[in-house]
Amino acid sequence: MLGYIHHKVRTTPWLGRMVLKSIPNMKWHLRVEPVGSFTVRLREHRMFWLRPALDHEGFMLGALQRLIRREDVVYDVGANIGLYSRFIVQCFHAAHVFAFEPFESNRRLLQENVEAGDCKGHVTVIPCAIGERDGLADFQVDDLTSNTGRLDAVAHGAPSESRRQYGLRPVVTRVPIHRIDTLIESKGIAVPDVVKIDVEGAEAMALRGACHLLSTHKPRLVVELHGAEVSCQVLDMLWRCGYHCYGRLAANDMCVYKEIVPADLEAIAQRYSLSYIAASVNREEVAEPIDDFHPGT
Numbered sequence: 001m002l003g004y005i006h007h008k009v010r011t012t013p014w015l016g017r018m019v020l021k022s023i024p025n026m027k028w029h030l031r032v033e034p035v036g037s038f039t040v041r042l043r044e045h046r047m048f049w050l051r052p053a054l055d056h057e058g059f060m061l062g063a064l065q066r067l068i069r070r071e072d073v074v075y076d077v078g079a080n081i082g083l084y085s086r087f088i089v090q091c092f093h094a095a096h097v098f099a100f101e102p103f104e105s106n107r108r109l110l111q112e113n114v115e116a117g118d119c120k121g122h123v124t125v126i127p128c129a130i131g132e133r134d135g136l137a138d139f140q141v142d143d144l145t146s147n148t149g150r151l152d153a154v155a156h157g158a159p160s161e162s163r164r165q166y167g168l169r170p171v172v173t174r175v176p177i178h179r180i181d182t183l184i185e186s187k188g189i190a191v192p193d194v195v196k197i198d199v200e201g202a203e204a205m206a207l208r209g210a211c212h213l214l215s216t217h218k219p220r221l222v223v224e225l226h227g228a229e230v231s232c233q234v235l236d237m238l239w240r241c242g243y244h245c246y247g248r249l250a251a252n253d254m255c256v257y258k259e260i261v262p263a264d265l266e267a268i269a270q271r272y273s274l275s276y277i278a279a280s281v282n283r284e285e286v287a288e289p290i291d292d293f294h295p296g297t
Helices: 002-011 013-022 058-067 083-090 104-116 161-165 180-187 203-208 211-217 228-240 262-267
Strands: 027-032 036-041 073-077 096-100 123-126 135-140 172-178 194-197 220-224 244-251 254-259 276-280
Touching: 036 083, 036 104, 058 083, 058 194, 058 220, 058 276, 073 083, 083 096, 083 104, 104 123, 172 180, 180 211, 194 203, 203 211, 203 228, 228 244, 228 262, 228 276, 244 262
Parallel strands: 073 096, 073 194, 096 123, 194 220
Antiparallel strands: 027 036, 135 172, 220 276, 244 254, 244 276
């Protein structure tokens, strides 16, 4: 029943706006196993209590569990409020995480959640977006769920997905933006062993700003993809850098974990044909099917 109500709210803009107004955006403390206490805002992060907290995080967490080695340096690009940073430190035992988050409201909870997980000494929060240039950039705010905010270079003036869904106009703010290569070369940030990227359609931009890192250091990658066009751009860049890219390709009513090769590009026609990839220059690290992460495994 709750799922049906949630669907109606999501697909009926006037009803959604009315329901959202009735939910206070107060802080709420819940438990996410196995990392423990986690702070959300009741309205913005309702996905944490409307469904199990890890329902849509299985592949990303499973891939990170596969690729992170004890004492690795990991970049959490698009850290949001800190769920992945907590898992990377507490469950996958990385030595240090650099958590990149441009939106100030998210960063406040990110810092709080890092401290709640006793991870403060292992996580450095960096207040910027990651892209293909350095400076300032317009950012489309998501003040309804906090997780569909995106660079305006991707949105082209359109509101964040959540605001669009509820029939609301864009809200834009300015945020710092940096290339990963700049941060490593000029700011002295440690070179990563693993990079996780979830940046709402700016994946190719983020990787274009990391060309030197990819061609020279070749970190292992876990990337959430947002659409066919950006998926093809990401794959082309990674192939040219010598990466093997594996993911769950949905085609012909089947979803198969496989190596994505140029012949598959035609099949990546829909937004969700390929939502995630795990990539490495060492095929053996990603070739075995990646199981979703489940607490206790």
